[in-house]
Amino acid sequence: MSSTSSAVYEINYHIVWCTKYRKQVLNNELKQFLDDQLRTIADSKEWTVIELEVMPEHIHMFISAPPFIAPTDIVKILKGVSAKRTFEKFPDLREREFWGNKLWSPSYYVGTAGQVSAETIKRYIDGMKNRKSVRNSSTG
Numbered sequence: 001m002s003s004t005s006s007a008v009y010e011i012n013y014h015i016v017w018c019t020k021y022r023k024q025v026l027n028n029e030l031k032q033f034l035d036d037q038l039r040t041i042a043d044s045k046e047w048t049v050i051e052l053e054v055m056p057e058h059i060h061m062f063i064s065a066p067p068f069i070a071p072t073d074i075v076k077i078l079k080g081v082s083a084k085r086t087f088e089k090f091p092d093l094r095e096r097e098f099w100g101n102k103l104w105s106p107s108y109y110v111g112t113a114g115q116v117s118a119e120t121i122k123r124y125i126d127g128m129k130n131r132k133s134v135r136n137s138s139t140g
Helices: 028-044 071-089 091-096 118-139
Strands: 012-019 048-054 058-064 104-113
Touching (some): 012 071, 028 071
Antiparallel strands (some): 012 104, 048 058
16 A cells, blocks of 8 residues: 555556557567666656566556546656657667657556455445444434
8 A cells, every 4th residue: 555645545557558550669678778767757756666568569567656646647657758768769760660759659558456356345335334224223
């Protein structure tokens, strides 16, 4: 669990995004560079990288961030900063593989995960409802 001054949270996101045109260029030196950069970006924002895998044409990231950060903002920052830094480090990539300034496809996948399942949460809430109704009936 993590915390801020006003919240205790455990919010984990599974995020996946692809290279533009699904070009398989995330290999060797570029793979290691992106792994390092994505971890550095996350650290600078005080997000926790739980797992990260750079595949030849896509990224899988499992990351935890505070509840006041929208998943769309996490993706926008990770994709935007990593693309800028990648093109600075590998300028030939822009001309050779990606016409213009787009390393990443505009789409992405995001899913949430925590330590408890949806079924556990439902049972807990149902249990709270049952406790409340028992309490109310015993006082009335």
